Amino acid sequence: MALTKSVEWLKRSQQVLAGGVSSDVRRAELPHPLFFQSGKGSRIVDVDGNEYIDYVLGQGPLLLGHSPRPVVEAVHEQLEKGLVYAAQHEAETELAELLVQAIPCAEKVRFNSTGSEAVVSALRVARARHNRKLVVKFEGQWHGWYDSLFVSTAPTLDQAGAYDHPNPVMPSRGQVQNAAENLLVMPWNDLDVMEKLFRQRGIEIAAVLTEPMMCNAGSIAPLPGFLEGLRKLCSEHGAALIFDEVITGFRLGLGGAQEAFGVTPDMATYAKGIASGFTLSAVVGKAEWMDLISEGKVVHAGTYNSNPVVIAAGLATVRYLKENQDTVYPQLYRLGELLREGLRQRFVKAGIPALLGGQGPVVQASLTDAATLRNYRDWVRRDVATYSKLVTRLVDAGVRTITRGTWYLSSAHTEEDVAITLREVEAILSRGL
Ligand SMILES: Cc1ncc(COP(=O)(O)O)c(C=O)c1O
Incomplete structure (x- = not known):
């Protein structure tokens, strides 16, 4: 996936915006801060015209998806x-x-x-x-x-x-x-x-x-x-x-x-x-x-x-x-479970130790061989390097996620979005990270 325009804009913004961004959290985006032009529902489009299924959702606010x-x-x-x-x-x-x-x-x-x-x-x-x-x-x-x-x-x-x-x-x-x-x-x-x-x-x-x-x-x-x-x-x-x-x-x-x-x-x-x-x-x-x-x-x-x-x-x-609470929340929880369980199965198949957690539409993937996570010190020992490779390759496959392993779902996400995502994860893991 070409990120040419994003790279050009990043260079240009670094001349005038400190670090090229307006919040330091955005420096963590992989493979580097990207520039976006629009978002609709579960999808976001970057300045190179690439469309992504978006699980970042503005770091959380877009519970109803982009521009509901x-x-x-x-x-x-x-x-x-x-x-x-x-x-x-x-x-x-x-x-x-x-x-x-x-x-x-x-x-x-x-x-x-x-x-x-x-x-x-x-x-x-x-x-x-x-x-x-x-x-x-x-x-x-x-x-x-x-x-x-x-x-x-x-x-x-x-x-x-x-x-x-x-x-x-x-x-x-x-x-x-x-x-x-x-x-x-x-x-x-x-x-x-x-x-x-x-x-x-x-x-x-x-x-x-x-x-x-x-x-x-x-x-x-x-x-x-x-x-x-x-x-x-x-x-x-x-x-x-x-x-x-x-x-x-x-x-x-x-x-x-x-x-x-x-x-x-x-x-x-x-x-x-x-x-x-x-x-x-x-x-x-x-x-x-x-x-x-x-x-x-x-x-x-x-x-x-x-x-x-x-x-x-x-x-x-x-x-x-x-x-719409009687439809929105059951749907958010159902999709959350589909994604959580789907990711879990794919990590198992790839032989990568992982814990899948979170609740409802907050799905969390942590690459760790710990049996359970109880606090920050348990979580900080996870394999950040391997997970970062996955996040980077997912960008290439049209899936945008948060580097710390959190995946947010919105009421605009569909089963089809989750199915596409899981297919891409499986393809990436089968090639090896
Ligand atoms: C749990 C929690 N509290 C407070 C904040 C701070 O919110 P804001 O960035 O809008 O100041 C955040 C931001 O990520 C958060 O996750």
């Missing part, structure tokens, strides 16, 4: 009526009402633009309630790139420190070490370690922040009892349990992971999946927490918050999901 009709129409209509009011409008209340109906912990809502902002908003509320500083985050989890949270997202095992007391590792130069001084990094899926921590420091802990499924590191599911145990510890010690549902929200079900796993946090954050690619995020939570904002004790702001364009996209997306 109801969202495009709602946004078109709004574009004629105004872009930013810096004031309230009806649709933002309607969308908040839908979130309150759909999400178990949601009694009150505030909107932001990005996932990073929504998480920071939740933490400010959590710290304010009992005037505590410490926040627990888990090793390998990604909650945005702001200084105080961009910690231990992908440490090497050399940097990581003791298992039960990991070092806070800053991924970027320019982050001051004390940005993490109120953060405790812990291993995921280990309730004993968390119980010990709460026995020692429970009175200081404002919040436990967690992705309910570790989508950014192996899509590792919570062990039975882990989320329930966190719920109990937080309740006993007056800490907020915050689920970062930026990826799982609306994807694992209309009520997100908290509905799927049956554990209700105090607050939760949403972004990818809520507005089909428009920059909308939300922090939601129980009134006893969110009312710190209602009462003006905690400040939450943002010029672009709930502008009518992104809200139109959010309203159209969530309405569509609500009205």
